[in-house]
Amino acid sequence: DQQVKQNSPSLSVQEGRISILNCDYTNSMFDYFLWYKKYPAEGPTFLISISSIKDKNEDGRFTVFLNKSAKHLSLHIVPSQPGDSAVYFCAASALSGGSNYKLTFGKGTLLTVNP
Amino acid sequence: KAGVTQTPRYLIKTRGQQVTLSCSPISGHRSVSWYQQTPGQGLQFLFEYFSETQRNKGNFPGRFSGRQFSNSRSEMNVSTLELGDSALYLCASRRLAGGFTGELFFGEGSRLTVL
Numbered sequence: 001d002q003q004v005k006q007n008s009p010s011l012s013v014q015e016g017r018i019s020i021l022n023c024d025y026t027n028s029m030f031d032y033f034l035w036y037k038k039y040p041a042e043g044p045t046f047l048i049s050i051s052s053i054k055d056k057n058e059d060g061r062f063t064v065f066l067n068k069s070a071k072h073l074s075l076h077i078v079p080s081q082p083g084d085s086a087v088y089f090c091a092a093s094a095l096s097g098g099s100n101y102k103l104t105f106g107k108g109t110l111l112t113v114n115p
Numbered sequence: 116k117a118g119v120t121q122t123p124r125y126l127i128k129t130r131g132q133q134v135t136l137s138c139s140p141i142s143g144h145r146s147v148s149w150y151q152q153t154p155g156q157g158l159q160f161l162f163e164y165f166s167e168t169q170r171n172k173g174n175f176p177g178r179f180s181g182r183q184f185s186n187s188r189s190e191m192n193v194s195t196l197e198l199g200d201s202a203l204y205l206c207a208s209r210r211l212a213g214g215f216t217g218e219l220f221f222g223e224g225s226r227l228t229v230l
Binding site for chain 2: 032034041042043044045046049051089091093095101102103104105106107108
């Protein structure tokens with residue numbers, strides 16, 4: 001049972017345009033959501049996160065939106081740059097779960113930003 | 116501040132052998148988690164260690180095990196290797212004091228190939 005789903009394996013956008021990456025989840029216990037970026041041969045790097053008490057969090061060119069009723073979140077990158085080309089993983093956790101903490105990841109979306 | 120360090124970065128084993136991977140967390144981080152990344156399954160949680168105790172475990176067979184030392188360094192072991200164990204094994208650490216904000220910090224991973 002896949003609790004975090006990224007239904008688009010890949011996305012291609014032009015430099016300067018907006019990139020929108022989507023993620024759906026099924027577990028109502030999830031209360032904290034994160035996006036990680038991963039380049040080949042490197043570990044995932046934390047990008048941005050959002051708590052379930054918010055519906056938007058912004059950090060520079062990156063904005064994450066959360067729609068709890070739809071169990072859906074999205075990552076917007078504006079403007080997109082070629083250096084943003086990477087695999088983006090959506091992850092969810094139950095922060096209120098205390099010491100038993102783990103991230104549940106989606107399978108990732110490969111973003112390609114064309115110059 | 117040094118990041119999460121994993122060794123070895125690459126290794127090749129044959130079926131039936133066993134392997135031990137090592138992880139040194141960020142200084143001051145006392146929790147270490149292990150994840151397996153494969154093309155088909157994305158990142159899957161293996162286990163988490165804190166204070167030398169396994170606190171949480173994913174859905175992997177008993178061939179996968181780990182331990183944590185008093186200096187927070189961790190090792191994971193896979194015995195009786197199978198072809199399907201070929202993957203990138205990622206270690207992540209997190210701090211538990213001073214306000215945990217949900218993100219894990221990943222190492223670059225150990226790429227295991229089983230022939």
